[in-house]
Amino acid sequence: DTEVTQTPKHLVMGMTNKKSLKCEQHMGHRAMYWYKQKAKKPPELMFVYSYEKLSINESVPSRFSPECPNSSLLNLHLHALQPEDSALYLCASSQEGTSGATDTQYFGPGTRLTVL
Amino acid sequence: AQSVTQLDSQVPVFEEAPVELRCNYSSSVSVYLFWYVQYPNQGLQLLLKYLSGSTLVKGINGFEAEFNKSQTSFHLRKPSVHISDTAEYFCAVSAWMDSSYKLIFGSGTRLLVRP
Numbered sequence: 001d002t003e004v005t006q007t008p009k010h011l012v013m014g015m016t017n018k019k020s021l022k023c024e025q026h027m028g029h030r031a032m033y034w035y036k037q038k039a040k041k042p043p044e045l046m047f048v049y050s051y052e053k054l055s056i057n058e059s060v061p062s063r064f065s066p067e068c069p070n071s072s073l074l075n076l077h078l079h080a081l082q083p084e085d086s087a088l089y090l091c092a093s094s095q096e097g098t099s100g101a102t103d104t105q106y107f108g109p110g111t112r113l114t115v116l
Numbered sequence: 117a118q119s120v121t122q123l124d125s126q127v128p129v130f131e132e133a134p135v136e137l138r139c140n141y142s143s144s145v146s147v148y149l150f151w152y153v154q155y156p157n158q159g160l161q162l163l164l165k166y167l168s169g170s171t172l173v174k175g176i177n178g179f180e181a182e183f184n185k186s187q188t189s190f191h192l193r194k195p196s197v198h199i200s201d202t203a204e205y206f207c208a209v210s211a212w213m214d215s216s217y218k219l220i221f222g223s224g225t226r227l228l229v230r231p
Contacts, residue, residue, distance in 0.1 A: 004159075042206055042221035043160070056216055090159055100216045101210050102148050102167045107159035 003027075003110035004047045006091050012114045015081060021111045023074040025089030032074040033092040033105065034066060043090055049074060052092075088112055118143045118211035120190075122222035130230050131199055136190040137225045139181075139207030146209040149190045150219070151181055155203045163205075166190060177201070203230045 004025045006083035013019050023032065031050045048067040050057035057066075063085075065077040074091055088110045094103040121140045129135045148167050152160040164175025171183040181192045190207060203208060207222040 006159075040224070040226075042224050045218060048216070054219070056214075100164075100230075101146075101212070103217070104150070104165060105160075105219055106160055107152075107161070109157075109159045110215070112157075 004091055004093055004106050005074065006089075006108035006111050008111060009109070010112045010114075013078065013081065014081075014116050017081075018077070018079045021076040021089055021091075021113075023076075023108055024072055025093040025106070027093060027106065028071075029093035029095055029106070030071065031094045031096060031100075031103070032068060033094075034074070034076050035090040035107075037088040037090055037110070038089075040113055041111065047076075047113065064069055078113075081113075083115050086115045117143075117213065118147070118209050119220060120149075120207045120209050120222040122205075122207055125213075125223070126226045126228060128228045128230060129197055130178050132196045134195050135193065135197050135201075135227065137205050137207075137227065139190045139192065141188050141190060141207075141209050143209065143211075145212075149181075149183065149208070150191050150208040150217060151175065151179070151190075152206045152208060152221075153193050153203050153226075154206065160206065163192070169180075197227070197229050199229050199231060201227055203227060 007022045034046040037043045046060045047066040067075040090110045091108040094105045094106040151163040152207045154160045164173045166183045166214045174180045208219045
């Protein structure tokens with residue numbers, strides 16, 4: 001099973017709402033990632049968890065709060081977002097994480113987020 | 117710093133024609149290169165990767181790529197494309213940055229296959 005699942009597929013929220021994105025993998029991977037992708041652009045790395053610890057935060061605004069409850073689950077908590085945060089949010093996982101130069105990242109289908 | 121460049125933002129091609137999507141990298145150390153495909157409204161899927169060894173790498177869906185160290189290129193090829201190959205293609209390099217390995221993506225090439 002090489003699947004990474006993400007829920008919900010679509011999310012519309014107001015600027016005062018609090019919502020969460022969820023990501024799950026059952027491949028035994030030790031690293032999980034959040035990316036943000038704007039239309040017609042490549043994915044931009046936001047956060048990396050390696051062995052359930054936050055190892056990379058790419059200077060993401062605090063209105064995005066990641067959480068890794070266990071090695072299979074990754075959440076992204078959203079609060080007080082801005083319209084410019086509207087994007088496709090992709091989750092990925094890999095075997096070793098940030099110490100693995102040759103690691104393959106497996107991506108989920110993404111959550112399409114619209115902030116009104 | 118390691119990076120990849122995809123010079124072609126869009127490549128239109130007729131069905132059953134061959135195609136080449138270009139990717140050039142910059143690196144002064146060992147390089148690990150990837151090609152990912154993103155179909156409309158989906159996530160990224162690995163097509164193939166070069167880690168070491170044979171410079172001709174075969175991937176899924178009939179795609180292959182050739183690692184050329186002298187030209188610092190990793191171009192993706194397919195001898196005969198299908199309508200279903202219409203997608204965004206990203207070249208990426210695994211780069212050591214800020215004490216970690218990260219996947220650095222090119223800007224992407226949209227392959228548009230016409231009947």
